[in-house]
Amino acid sequence: MAGTSLQFLDKVKFLGVELDPTLTMDRHVSSIISSCNFHMRALCCTNIGLSLRLDAAKSVAVSIVGARLILL
Numbered sequence: 859m860a861g862t863s864l865q866f867l868d869k870v871k872f873l874g875v876e877l878d879p880t881l882t883m884d885r886h887v888s889s890i891i892s893s894c895n896f897h898m899r900a901l902c903c904t905n906i907g908l909s910l911r912l913d914a915a916k917s918v919a920v921s922i923v924g925a926r927l928i929l930l
Contacts, residue, residue: 890926897922 869885870877876886898919901907907915 894923894926 866879868878875883876889877883878885901915901918901922907918910918
């Protein structure tokens with residue numbers, strides 16, 4: 859162990875949370891925003907999303923975002 863060099867990583871994912879060396883959680887928040895945007899676009903552009911009534915589509919959208927925010 860003595861004299862062994864360690865390689866540090868730019869990020870570590872632990873229990874679903876991305877940690878960076880400064881512990882600012884910027885990468886984690888960006889990852890969650892990207893995930894929400896991906897799923898919102900998928901909901902808007904698929905046959906399932908287009909066939910839902912507006913109130914049902916809003917409910918699904920809130921559920922998608924809410925499920926991601928629990929991980930914050």
